[in-house]
Amino acid sequence: MGRSPCCCHDVGVKKGPWTEEEDKTLVEHIQKRGGHVGSWRGLPKAAGLNRCCKSCRLRWTNYLRPDIKRGNFSDDEERLIITLHAGHGNKWATIATHLEGRTDNEIKNHWNTHIRKKLLRMGVDPVTHQQLPPDHQLDGSSAALLPEALLWAAAAATLGGLDIGTLRQAQLLQHLLQAGSNNDATNLVANLMAASNVGLNSSNSIVPNILLQDKFNMLPGTNYLQPGYLCNTSNFAEQDVVQQQLINAMSPGTSSFAAAEPADQLCNTAAFTARDIAPGIDMLPVQEFAGLMEPMEQLPNLCSLESDSFWKELLEDGYRL
DNA sequence: AAAATTTTCAACCGCGAGCGT
DNA sequence: CACGCTCGCGGTTGAAAATTT
Structure with a gap:
C-alpha cells in the first residue's frame, strides 16, 4: 500500500483566513528549523496547527x-511583468523568479486586477500582446465619444507602437545618415527610438531598452516590440518633443528627412499624432542619435524610469478627465 | 447616510509532474 | 510497472474594502 492521503480532506481541518496566533505558530515552527520546512505534510501536526498542509505552505x-516585499508594484516591476508575460504567458511562478520578493500569487492578482485592464484601455490584447482591432480597443467604446484625454492616450500609445520593421528602417536610415550630418533627422530617429523604448545593442541591432539593462536574457519567441505598452516616455510633454520633431521633419523645405522613403514609413505610424495634436510646449534638448550606436544602459531624459509616470498620467488621470 | 455595485486579494480547489512504495 | 502521495502551479472564489449611486 502507498502512504496515507493528504490532510486536506480531513473533517474538522480549519479553512479560511488565518489568525495572528496561527501565523505566529507557523512562523515560529519554521524558524526553529532554520527556515527549512522539510515535509509540508507533517508540518501541521508537528507545529500544532489544525490546518491542511497545503494551506500552511x-x-x-x-x-x-520573511523575504516577501509588500506594497504597490513600481512602474519598473509592471513593465517587467508585461514583458515577461509576453514571453511566458500565464507562467506566474516563472515570472515571479524575475521579481525579487514578489510571489506568483501576488503577480497573478496584480495582473488580473490592474495590468490587464490598463492594457485593454490602451488597445492591447493582454493575452496575445497584439494591438486590438480598432473596434475592440478601449473597452469597445467609440473613439468619437471618448474624452480628449483618452485620445491623447491612444495617440501616445500609437507613437510608441512602432513595429520592428519600422525600427529596422530607422536603423537603416541612421546608417545612411552617418555619411552626412543632418541633425534634424538624427534627432528625430533618436526620439522615435526613445519613444518606443528601444536602443541599440553592441551589434547595432535594435532591441528593447529593458534588454540592455542586464536584468534578464532574451526570452525565446518573444516579440518585445509590441504596440503601445513598451512606450516609455515619461509624460505627454516628452511625447510632444517627438511630435514636434515629426512635424518639423514632415514640413516641406525644413528637412531632407521628409523626402526619404523610409522616413515616410517611419512617420506614418505617428501621423495621427502629428496631425491632430498641437504641440504646446517648448522644445527640449534631445539625445544625439550617434551616441546610441554605443552599448547603452538607458536613454536619459526621455526614458527616465525614476520619473516615469507613464501609467499614471497616460491612463489614470487622463482617462478619468 | 445607506444601499448597491465594483474592486481587491487572500485563500481554496483541482490538476499534473515527479517521485516513493 | 502500477498505484498513490507530495508538491507546486494556475484558475477561481468569496469576503472585505472601496467606490458609486
Whole structure:
C-alpha cells in the first residue's frame, strides 16, 4: 500500500483566513528549523496547527516568508511583468523568479486586477500582446465619444507602437545618415527610438531598452516590440518633443528627412499624432542619435524610469478627465 | 447616510509532474 | 510497472474594502 492521503480532506481541518496566533505558530515552527520546512505534510501536526498542509505552505510562501516585499508594484516591476508575460504567458511562478520578493500569487492578482485592464484601455490584447482591432480597443467604446484625454492616450500609445520593421528602417536610415550630418533627422530617429523604448545593442541591432539593462536574457519567441505598452516616455510633454520633431521633419523645405522613403514609413505610424495634436510646449534638448550606436544602459531624459509616470498620467488621470 | 455595485486579494480547489512504495 | 502521495502551479472564489449611486 502507498502512504496515507493528504490532510486536506480531513473533517474538522480549519479553512479560511488565518489568525495572528496561527501565523505566529507557523512562523515560529519554521524558524526553529532554520527556515527549512522539510515535509509540508507533517508540518501541521508537528507545529500544532489544525490546518491542511497545503494551506500552511500557501500561507508561508505567499504571506509569511520573511523575504516577501509588500506594497504597490513600481512602474519598473509592471513593465517587467508585461514583458515577461509576453514571453511566458500565464507562467506566474516563472515570472515571479524575475521579481525579487514578489510571489506568483501576488503577480497573478496584480495582473488580473490592474495590468490587464490598463492594457485593454490602451488597445492591447493582454493575452496575445497584439494591438486590438480598432473596434475592440478601449473597452469597445467609440473613439468619437471618448474624452480628449483618452485620445491623447491612444495617440501616445500609437507613437510608441512602432513595429520592428519600422525600427529596422530607422536603423537603416541612421546608417545612411552617418555619411552626412543632418541633425534634424538624427534627432528625430533618436526620439522615435526613445519613444518606443528601444536602443541599440553592441551589434547595432535594435532591441528593447529593458534588454540592455542586464536584468534578464532574451526570452525565446518573444516579440518585445509590441504596440503601445513598451512606450516609455515619461509624460505627454516628452511625447510632444517627438511630435514636434515629426512635424518639423514632415514640413516641406525644413528637412531632407521628409523626402526619404523610409522616413515616410517611419512617420506614418505617428501621423495621427502629428496631425491632430498641437504641440504646446517648448522644445527640449534631445539625445544625439550617434551616441546610441554605443552599448547603452538607458536613454536619459526621455526614458527616465525614476520619473516615469507613464501609467499614471497616460491612463489614470487622463482617462478619468 | 445607506444601499448597491465594483474592486481587491487572500485563500481554496483541482490538476499534473515527479517521485516513493 | 502500477498505484498513490507530495508538491507546486494556475484558475477561481468569496469576503472585505472601496467606490458609486
